[in-house]
Amino acid sequence: MASPSTTADAAIPQTKGADDNYLTHDKGFASWAFTLDHKRIGVMYLASVLTAFALGGVFALIIRTELWTPGKTIIEHDTYNQMFTLHGAVMVFLVIIPGIPAALGNIILPLQLGAKDVAFPKLNLASYYLWLLGCGCMLTSLVTNAADTGWTFYAPYSTTTQTNVIPAAFGAFILGFSSIFTGLNFIVTIHKLRPPGMTFFRMPLFVWALYSTALIQVLATPVIGITLLMLIVERVFGLGIFDPALGGDPVLFQHFFWFYSHPAVYIMIVPAFGVISEIIPVFSRKRLFGYQFIAISSLAIAFLGFLVWGHHMFTSGQSVLAGTIFSAITFLIAIPTAIKIFNWVTTMYKGRIHLDTPMLYALAFLWVFTIGGLTGVFLAVMGVDIHLHDTYFVVAHFHYVMMGGAITGFLGGLHYWFPKAFGKMYNERTGRIGALIVFVGLNLTFFPQFILGSRGMPRRYYNYLPEFQGLHQLSTIGAFTLGLGFLLTAVSLGRALKNGRKAPNNPWGGVTLEWTTVSPPPYYNFQTPPPVTAGPYDGYENLVYDEKIGGYIAKA
C-alpha cells in the first residue's frame, strides 16, 4: 500500500478547483440534510454523538454531586433514579454504540478502502435520521416523566413503574434499527468495495474491527428490538410476558436483554480495539506485532460474545449448570483479549515512538483497558462474583471498559483522524494536556469504586452508609476532573476547527489509504481505486517528514 500512496497526491481529481473538498463542495442546509456523502453523514453523526455525550456527562455529574453526602445532597430519590437511568441509556444507546462505528467509521471506512462511499449511501442517511428519531423519543421520556428503570429495563419493575418507560424503550428500539442499518452497510461495503489488491488480510485492523462489530450489530440487535417491543406490549395491553402477576417470567426478560446486551459490549469495545491497532503502529513507526491474530481475534470475540450472556445472571436464580457453562466460556474470551494487549505493547518494542495526542490516548487505553480487563476476570469467577455482583465493583469494571476503553479509543481516533476529516490541526499542547486530565480523572473517578464495591456498596443507591463517604467523594472529585478534561478537549478541537493551521495530507505518517488523499478529502475521495500491493502497516520507511508542511510525503 505504501508505494501507490506516493503518487496519490498528484492524482486527486481537481473538479472544482484546488480548494474543493467535501465540506465546501455544496453549501446550504439542504446540502447537509439530504447529503448522501459518507463523510458528511459521519460529521453529522459526530456532532450529534458528542452533543449526546455532553448530555450524558451532565447526568453523570449530577449523580456524582448527589453522592457527595450519604443522604440528600441536591436531588430527590426519584430524580436520582431517573438520572442514572438516563445517564446509562444515553451513554449506551446514543453515544458509545454509534460513537466509533457510525461517527468515525462513516468518515474513515470508505477512505481506508479507497472507495467513493459506503455501499448504500441512502441507507446510511436513513440510519442517521433513525438515530435522531430514537434520540427524540428518549428526550420525550426525559422531559415528560423520565423512566426510572435503569438502562437495563428489568421487568417487572419496568412494566409496573409509573414513569414514562415507553418512549425510552421505543427510543432504544429505533436506535437498534439505526445500528442495524450501519452494520449492514459496513458488511456489504467491506465485502464489495475493497480496492484491487486488498485481500482480507491486507485490510487495516480498523476495518476488521468494524466488520466484526457490524456482524454483531446485525445479528444481535433484532433481539433487543423484539424484547423492548414485548415490554411495551406488556405495559400497554397487559399481555403477560415478563410480569409474574400476569403469568410472565421476569428471568426470561434478563435472558433476552443480555442476549443482546452482552454482545453489545463488544459493539462498544471492538471498534476501539480497531482504533488502537491503527494508532500504535503509526506512532511507533513499526509494523503491528501479530496482525493476523488481532484480525481473527476480533471475529472470535464477536462469536464468543454471543455465548456468555448468562454471566450477568449468576444471582438471578438461573440453574447452576447454566451458570457454570457461561462462566467457562467467559474465561475463553479473556485469553484473546489479553493477547491483544500483549501484541499492542510488543509493537512498541524497538519502535520509534512519537507521543502525540492520539498516542497518549492509545497509551491511556492500554492502561485502563488492562485494569478493566483484569477486573472482569474477578467477575467471571462465579464464587467471587456472587459477592461483587450488583455492587460498585461492577460499576467500576464496566466504566473502565466502556468509559475508559471505548471513550479513550474514540477520543484517540478523533484526534488521529481530525486533521484528515476537517483539514485542520489542533493545538498539540492542549490536546496532550486534555488527554492527561482525562486519564487522571478517569482513574480517580472509577478506581475508588472498585474498593467501594468489594467492601459491599451496592450500585444504584441514592443513600449510602456513612462509612462509604470518603471513597464516594474521591470519585466525585474524579468525575469533575474528567469533565474538565473533556471541556478542555472540546474547546481545543472547537478552536482548531475555526483557526487551526491547515493540516497536511499525512500528518502522522500513516500508510493506510485515507492518508493518500488530501485533507479534507475531496467529494469523491479518490479518482480511481488506489491499488494495494502490501499490508496496511508496511512501508513507513518510504515516507519522509517535510517540515515545511508539517507532514509526511513520499520519499523521493
Add this chain to the structure above:
Amino acid sequence: MTLSLLALLADPKLPKLAPSDSFWLPVDASVTSRNIDWVGDFMIWCSVLTALRIFVAIFHFITKYRAKSRAANEIAEKSAEHNTALEITWSVLPLFVVIALFVWGFKGFMDLRTPPKDSMELHANAQKWKWTFDYKCPSGTLTDDTLHVPIDRPVRMLISSVDVLHALYIPSFRTKMDAVPGRYTDMWFQATRAGDYPIFCAEYCGTSHSDMLSHVIVHPAGDYEKWLNKACVDADSKVGPERGKDLFDRQGCSTCHTVDGTPKIGPTWKGLFGKMEMMTDGKPYKVDENYLRESMMDPTAKVVQGFAPAMPPYKGKLSDKDIDGLIEYIKTLK
C-alpha cells in the same frame, strides 16, 4: 433483649459495617466466605503483578524507544514480527491461570449454592422497600424486619418477593440472591462470628431501593433459642394498639406510612381514622374499620388521590388479631 431490639428497629439508625482487617473486603463472618476470599486475594495479587508488568513494559518502551523528532525520520529497528515461543507462552500461561480460577470459582459457587441437609430454614420476604423474615413460633409465624440466626449452624434462606425483583445481599457472608416474584430462590450460609452485619437490597427496585436495608444478628451459641422464645411470647402477648404498633414497626408499614402527619409513599396514619378521603376514582370515602381492613387485604381497591397504588396485599399475612391491632393502633393516632 426484644425490647432493646425493638428500640433498635424503631430507630431509623442505619446498620453499621463491622470493622474489617482487610482493605478490600468487609469482615468475613461465614464458612463460605473463607472459601472465596482466598481466591479473591490470589486474583488481586495476580492482577497487580500482570498490570505492573504491562505498565512497566509500556513505560520502558516509551522512554527507551522515544523518537527524537519527526524531522529525524527515524524508522523502527528491525525486530521480529512474531515470535512463536513468546506468543505461545503468553497464550498458554494465562490459559492455565484462568482454568485454575474457573475451577476454584466453580467450587466456591457450588459451596454457596448447596445447603447442607441439616440446615435450619427461614423465609425472607421482599417487598418495596422492606425485608421481612419469618420465624416459627409455637402459636404461628413471627415476622420481623431483622434477620436473627444462630452461630455455627447452617441456615437456608428461602427467598420470595411480592412485587418486583430484589436481591438479598449480606456482604459479610459473601452471598447474594435475587428475590424473584412468582418463584422461590434460595441461599444458605453458616455464620462463624457473632455480631451485627448489614443486609442490602442489591437489585434495583425503585424509589427507596437504597433504603431497603436490614441487618443480620448472629447470636452466640445458645442465645438464638432464648431470643426466639422470648420474641414469640412477647409478640403473642400483645393485643390491641400495642400489637398494631409492633406490627407497624416490623411488618414494613413504616416504610411507606408515618404516624407523625407527614405523607410518605402512602398517607400518614395520624388523624386518618374517621377522615373523608378523596379516592382516585374521584369519589370521597370515609375511613372506617372496613375501609382499613380492605386496604390491607386488597390495597388497590380504593387508593387515596395523590398516591400511587404501590402497596402489596397483606391477605394471608395478617391474622384477624393483627388486623384488629392495627386498626386499634390507627385509632389512637389522633
